[in-house]
């Protein structure tokens with residue numbers, strides 16, 4: 578069911594009231610640390626990434642140190658995040674490119690961000706939203722894709738590019754980045770994949786899934802694929 582502007586604002590406000598700090602759950606101090614933490618979070622939890630990054634950034638405290646790092650040593654710090662060889666290679670190479678081509682700063686355009694190794698639209702959007710506070714940013718991660726579809730904010734597509742496009746058309750631009758972070762929080766706490774807690778959900782009044790199914794869990798749906806980064 579197509580959502581009215583009032584419904585969208587109501588959903589945005591309800592999530593805002595529930596999760597006032599619409600922030601990324603990855604911990605970072607510098608722009609490039611967020612970039613690399615997102616890379617490490619591919620096929621891994623943010624919680625695990627937050628456990629390994631303090632030691633990594635203590636051993637390599639600057640971008641220059643990471644650019645000069647031995648890849649196998651970086652691997653040893655990030656081993657538990659999975660796909661550690663590819664991730665370590667990307668981190669060292671991206672550090673070299675950031676120093677060589679961007680004066681040591683993470684670029685602020687989608688075009689330049691996508692040139693960095695291991696960076697896809699999701700990562701680029703996260704940087705644009707969280708580091709540069711660019712309006713209209715939509716980070717279509719797995720929670721965002723799933724819950725937007727259940728609510729009826731999208732047509733139910735699982736394609737991250739289409740979700741990005743459809744949400745961008747209806748969300749207030751200045752709210753969209755935090756909204757996506759809040760959907761992640763909601764997806765972990767309430768609208769949990771395969772066992773959503775509809776009876777405790779503040780979004781029930783506007784949720785297409787809840788309206789159509791009388792609150793029955795969407796648990797029986799096939800397992801969704803994890804979105805790319």
Ligand code: SF4
Nearest residue numbers: 768773775778784787
């Ligand atoms: S009502 Fe249920 S399906 Fe809809 S957003 Fe809330 S938990 Fe998810």
